[in-house]
Amino acid sequence: MNDASGSDCCQLLGLYDSPFTRRVAITLTLYGMPFEHLSLSVFRQMDAMRPLNPLFKVPMLTLPDGEKLYESAYLLDYLDELAADRGLEPLTPRAGPARRRVLQTVALAIVATEKAVAIEYERKRPLERQWPDWTSRLRGQMRQALAMLEEQLATVARNAGGASASDHFLVGGRLTQADISTAVGIGFVRYVLPHEWPADEYPALAALAARLEASDAFRAVPIDQ
Ligand SMILES: N[C@@H](CCC(=O)N[C@@H](CS)C(=O)NCC(=O)O)C(=O)O
Structure with missing residues (x-):
């Protein structure tokens, strides 16, 4: 786990050897959105992952209210929307x-x-x-x-x-x-x-x-x- 301090955005589940998780983490970093990283393997740490994500598929993003988002493209879409709301230029244009x-x-x-x-x-x-x-x-x-x-x-x-x-x-x-x-x-x-x-x-x-x-x-x- 890292970056837990000052997290106003979310918690990201998945190892960075997953390219899908890593692209979300890099996007959060570029947007300057602090996040908590839960570094659990979908293969080697299934017992720890089960209560959090019984799909055993990463990345998963948990929002401050507990809502869980799946599928990296949709995670990125959410972050782009958040970035635009904060006056940042989204990494994927909105339209x-x-x-x-x-x-x-x-x-x-x-x-x-x-x-x-x-x-x-x-x-x-x-x-x-x-x-x-x-x-x-x-x-x-x-x-x-x-x-x-x-x-x-x-x-x-x-x-x-x-x-x-x-x-x-x-x-x-x-x-x-x-x-x-x-x-x-x-x-x-x-x-x-x-x-x-x-x-x-x-x-x-x-x-x-x-x-x-x-x-x-x-x-x-x-x-x-
Ligand atoms: N299309 C998904 C792909 C995610 C994906 O395949 N993640 C892999 C890790 S790289 C995984 O969770 N594998 C475990 C499994 O599918 O059982 C996304 O973009 O989020």
Whole structure:
């Protein structure tokens, strides 16, 4: 547990090795919303988790009045609303084409992330029950989503007239949830499945992820907690 002091927002349940939990924690940090972090594993600490979240699915966000929110996209939507109420610019625009562009880019990041998580779950099965063809399919889907994100970011850089993508963001020229979810997904692949991350195939994404991982908000939420 950490950050319990001065929590005016909520309690976040889940380890930061879950990319879905980590993207919510980074978003809370960027918004400057103090929160309590309940660092429990859905696999190794089921007895402790059962009374809090018998679904054994994280992240879960508990609001000050006890209401529980599930599904990271809906948690982020709630936080964006709270941020807008507080006069902050939401990391996902609230309406219009800008919102659609960010959400569709987040969708690619989530395909990559979900497929990476599925590869890891397949790896956890007993060796004789693992299905290489299934892992291959998951790897192909993950790489396809990463390739589409790479192309999007490289196009942004080309249109800006620069050879390097090191200063650019995926959508709209500013940090959005698209960048956060993408970098968090890449962080998961690099940390949990390093053999699945050919950085030289995704140079623009590698630069974006390195830049964000070096930022205060990402460093405040390290994967290995
Ligand atoms: N779509 C969900 C995915 C959450 C998810 O898959 N969380 C994993 C941890 S990375 C989990 O709780 N796994 C345990 C399980 O599904 O039984 C979200 O975005 O919140």
